[in-house]
Every structure is written in C-alpha cells, then in structure tokens.
Amino acid sequence: AQKITQTQPGMFVQEKEAVTLDCTYDTSDPSYGLFWYKQPSSGEMIFLIYQGSYDQQNATEGRYSLNFQKARKSANLVISASQLGDSAMYFCAMREWDSGYSTLTFGKGTMLLVSP
Amino acid sequence: EAQVTQNPRYLITVTGKKLTVTCSQNMNHEYMSWYRQDPGLGLRQIYYSMNVEVTDKGDVPEGYKVSRKEKRNFPLILESPSPNQTSLYFCASSYGQLSTEAFFGQGTRLTVV
Numbered sequence: 377a378q379k380i381t382q383t384q385p386g387m388f389v390q391e392k393e394a395v396t397l398d399c400t401y402d403t404s405d406p407s408y409g410l411f412w413y414k415q416p417s418s419g420e421m422i423f424l425i426y427q428g429s430y431d432q433q434n435a436t437e438g439r440y441s442l443n444f445q446k447a448r449k450s451a452n453l454v455i456s457a458s459q460l461g462d463s464a465m466y467f468c469a470m471r472e473w474d475s476g477y478s479t480l481t482f483g484k485g486t487m488l489l490v491s492p
Numbered sequence: 493e494a495q496v497t498q499n500p501r502y503l504i505t506v507t508g509k510k511l512t513v514t515c516s517q518n519m520n521h522e523y524m525s526w527y528r529q530d531p532g533l534g535l536r537q538i539y540y541s542m543n544v545e546v547t548d549k550g551d552v553p554e555g556y557k558v559s560r561k562e563k564r565n566f567p568l569i570l571e572s573p574s575p576n577q578t579s580l581y582f583c584a585s586s587y588g589q590l591s592t593e594a595f596f597g598q599g600t601r602l603t604v605v
Contacts, residue, residue, distance in 0.1 A: 380534075411593075411594075413596075419580065419598065419599045419601070420596065420598050420599060421535075421582060421584075421596035421599075422596075423593050423594070423595070423596075426593060467534060467535065469535075479537050479540070479550060479551065480525070480535075480537065480584070480594055481537075482527075482534040482535040482536070483534055484532060484533060484534040485534055
C-alpha cells in the first residue's frame with residue numbers, strides 16, 4: 377500500500393487565488409512527521425513546511441499552511457494568494473519515527489500551474 | 493552558506509562504465525541519504541547513513557553502493573551502470589534521522605546509454 381498518496385497529478389490556479397494540494401498518508405506509527413517540498417523547473421528540492429503528529433496546531437510558514445486532519449490521515453498544503461513563482465511540482469512526504477529505520481517517503485507529486 | 497553539494501550536475505555515460513556521484517555537506521549533519529526521482533514515481537530512497545561508517549539500504553538499493561568514511565561526504569557509486577539507472581538523483585542531509593527537515597543537493601541528472 378502506498379504510504380503517501382497525492383491524488384491530483386496537476387492543478388491550475390489563477391494568480392492571487394488560494395489553492396489546496398491534497399495529501400493522504402498511511403502509517404501505524406504514533407510518531408511521525410509530514411513534510412511538503414517544492415520542486416521548480418530548475419530541479420532543486422525546496423523545503424516548505426513541516427507538521428509533527430503530536431503538534432496541536434496546524435503548521436504555517438508565510439503563505440503556506442498545512443491543514444492537518446489526523447483522524448482522516450490527511451495533510452493538505454494550502455497556498456494562499458498564489459504567485460506565478462509558485463508554479464512547480466509539489467511533493468508530500470512522511471518520516472516515521474518508530475520504524476526500524478528512518479525513510480523520508482514521498483508521494484508522486486502534484487504539478488501546480490499558476491496563470492496570470 | 494549551509495548547503496549540500498552534488499557533483500556532477502549532469503552526466504551522460506555508457507553502460508558498464510563505473511561512475512561516482514559525490515555529495516558533500518557543510519552542516520555537520522549526521523544523517524545523509526540518496527534518492528532517485530523518476531517520472532510518476534516521486535522520490536525513492538536508495539541508501540542512507542546515520543553516521544560515519546554506518547550505512548543501510550533504502551527502498552531501491554540494487555545496482556548502487558555508498559560509503560561514509562567522513563561525516564561530510566556520502567558518495568554514490570554505480571559499479572556497472574545500466575540504462576534503467578537513468579534518473580535524477582538527489583543527496584540529502586539532516587541533523588539526525590528524527591530531524592524535522594532535510595536539506596537537498598541540487599540534483600544530478602544521469603543518463604546511461
């Protein structure tokens with residue numbers, strides 16, 4: 377079974393609008409962390425935001441926020457006021473703390489295109 | 493500047509010719525790992541290292557070797573590359589395996605013909 381599922385291969389949004397990128401995860405570990413990374417066309421991986429499984433509040437970093445719904449096992453990324461520079465591939469990832477070894481497991485990604 | 497440096501950025505090679513992709517970090521991180529990225533598959537972990545002289549297999553280790561003789565360096569070795577190893581490779585490092593962030597190198601685009 378996939379540990380990280382991103383169901384949206386591609387998303388389109390207009391500049392200045394908000395957009396939500398979906399991510400669901402599967403783990404039996406009580407301790408885990410969820411990450412979002414941005415990969416622009418230049419190829420580098422840019423860390424955006426992190427949410428721990430025990431964090432009481434949803435993580436926020438500037439225009440990025442993580443809508444963490446633990447019971448549903450979802451960790452959606454919300455980008456407010458989209459900018460043209462937000463056009464990129466976005467990856468959701470999970471690290472499980474209690475497993476025998478630690479792997480950052482990635483979803484297959486969502487391509488976001490922001491139009492003027 | 494804190495960074496993870498991979499070299500080369502681009503490499504085209506022939507089947508069977510041994511190659512090494514270097515990775516170096518200047519943040520004194522304990523944990524380092526290698527990933528490959530393929531279209532439609534996301535990133536998959538190849539090998540990781542929790543400290544000097546401690547390495548272990550990730551999800552797709554076949555055809556790869558690594559070494560960790562020094563804390564800052566974690567080279568990826570392809571002893572006999574094959575076309576199915578054509579991919580985009582990333583090295584990453586973090587303070588420890590429980591770290592809340594991983595820093596990635598710029599990526600190495602490898603083509604094996």
